[in-house]
Amino acid sequence: MKVVVISGGASPEHEVSLASGRGIADAATILGHDVVPLVIDAEGNWQDGQHEAIALMQDADVVVPALHGEGGEDGIIQGFLQQLAIRYVGSGVAASAVGLDKHLTKAVLKAHGIRVTPGMTLRSEELRDAEFAVQQLKAAGLDFPVFVKPGSGGSSFGVTRATDPPSLATALAEAVALDPNVLVEQEMCGREIDLAVMEFPDGRIEVAPALEIHPDPDQPFFNATAKYDNAATRFVVPAPLESTLADRLRRTAVEVFETLGCSGLARVDFFVPADGEPVVNEINTFPGFTPTSQFPRMWAAAGLSYTDVVQNLLETAVRKG
Template sequence: MTSAPTTRRRVLVLFGGRSAEHPVSCVTAVGVLNALDRNAYEAIPVGITRNGTWSAVRETPDTWTVSRLIGQTAIPEAEAASGSPLGAELPEVQEPEHPVALHRASTGIQLVDTVTHEVLSEVDVVFPLLHGPFGEDGTVQGLFETLGIPYVGAGVLASAVGMDKHYMKLAFQAAGLTVGDWVTITNRDWYQRRDQKLDEIRNLAFPVFVKPARGGSSLGITRVTDPALLEDAIEEARRFDPKVVVEAGILGREIECAVLDGHETDDPRASYPGEIEVLDETSGHQFYDFAAKYQDDAAAELSCPARIPEDAIDEVRRLAVRGFQAVDASGLSRVDFFYTPDGQWVINEINTMPGFTPISMYPAMWDRTGLSYPELIHELIELGVERGTGLR
């Protein structure tokens, strides 16, 4: 791990966003702000509302509270009595009276030319804790590249490929990784070739999983066992994205690995693999869905290292790094696999900005591997500064 900077870096912690994963991003931000070493970093929390307005969170209390999404609040303690910029119940960034102007003195670029309450002129690095479209898909990354501001995580291309499950699978195949069968349905397909696409899906191994092509946090996903229910499941996924992927069911255990970039020309590092066991008999969840991830403490438990043979652990760590490199990722990613009964690995997907609350899989796996949550945050920030912007 790199040493702490001699002067405090100014870290813009960006959260919220326009996607359906807005609440998860808010809770993630609270976890990061709470764990950030204030001796090494000056935090500048900025939330993005659901309609895209950037809002500075002026209060920066020493302690933030992290809680579940449903029926509780994720807010700064100082604001607990009077309302919070992070919202309540389902955390949400509220509309500000004055928007933020993000200005970069070194480039002379300013995003907002109206009179504003606060100008963020010289941040050292951005930690974009945004999930889903308009944040994890390369759009915000391109903005920071244009402004010349270093940021944590994947660049424009890797973010875009990692967000689109269709192109992600193509990249994995090109890198020699094994992927499961799938069918992609574009918006045009759904209106012009619906019957053809439904026939293609019926040839997949059931149950199938119907997913928004560019979504996360298990939102809009349906497990389908009966082909007669396919159209309803596709319409549900289309509420989140007009492009849908339908993946064949794969008999195997779901194993995940956290990847952390290497410094300079060092190779990326992989954590011990982890396995989530959904406790059907107590929780009623058929798979690791949104509710199991964020709303139900008793829904699942983490086994890390996963209870698999030592050689399988070594292999999946190696394959996770290959998946990371297949999409040209940087910073961090969580890579998900199926481990089949005959000992084969089938890669499922990569998340270039995985859930990052203290109990999320990515930091939990690194904690079990020997890197604590605060140490992981420090490492990611320093990797972002080191990476910089522009072609590398």
């Protein structure tokens, strides 16, 4: 097949996306496909020119939008490709847009009876007064410590742990610099478990063995440093889970995938607190995709190599048309 791989983009996850795109392009080349890499620079411009990029994509059998965060994982590139009648890997406009918006994701899942991390969203106009924000948290039943996150985005950029009103004010300022809507969530003490969900060409949806995150204890939490620049962080896959819990996590991951209308692939991240009741933290509709990223690691534990996973995603996208 002729495969176009898009990477980069004007989001804080630009470099992460470039790494994902290189991995996918290399794997598709090994598989024997004719691969055309397209890069969107950090300002949002197509390096080969937009008209040239459109022509290359329209000539392809399938496009892989290996983009993370705003402008790539939020439905914008998906709508662009659909308008051009181009087949692509991954979720469509609606699932991508909802999946990147943490508030919308939790609202939809909660409405369907799926447990999510307790939290609330503060709008930009509510962030000017830190004392007002503290009052809002109290009214919502949230106690310190809390996690403050941009309303959209990933890779833990702009995420801060706040333990008191002064640190909350600092955290809100950092998050609102990336998104006008800020999510404040109750800290969840327990295990961090991720699951990889993937669709196959025949339409079935499967879940790989779970992965447990053991972040560097010298980091305040599983932040961007712990994710990408720290050898002390450990990923254990398969995670040691009692069979009943493992089954429940798998069922919930598929339920999240289907409730949000996802396609192709997703990574669903959970907390498992002391009571053993899983809580959904978030979903990534196009998770990090280097050969060492969590998503391919989980599928490797299921017996699928990195190239196997790439081939499956390409075939699924083409067969769905």
